[in-house]
């Protein structure tokens with residue numbers, strides 16, 4: 001799986017089209033006390049399959065690989081937390097980002 005360090009994420013959105021599973025989405029609202037002007041992008045864990053297609057797409061290295069727990073019963077893929085509220089992103093309609 002992957003994770004994003006919120007304080008290192010500028011909200012540039014460059015990583016979004018690198019995810020074929022639409023697991024990288026902008027938060028609907030910036031968290032309180034955020035110092036950067038733009039809202040961050042988050043990993044929607046229920047949609048991330050850990051393919052690592054997005055690795056390397058982040059210019060600030062906010063996006064990084066997480067080691068999956070050795071016991072499958074502990075994997076966040078099996079029991080993902082409630083997804084955060086995110087902005088819709090046009091991926092596949094006319095003018096959409098598509099897949100990088």
Ligand code: SF4
Pocket residue numbers: 001002018019020021022023024043047048049050051052053054055
């Ligand atoms: S690891 Fe794969 S599924 Fe998960 S966010 Fe990155 S590209 Fe998407």
Ligand code: SF4
Pocket residue numbers: 004008009010011012013014015016040041057058059060061062063
């Ligand atoms: S590419 Fe990096 S800095 Fe830009 S939105 Fe994605 S995680 Fe944030």
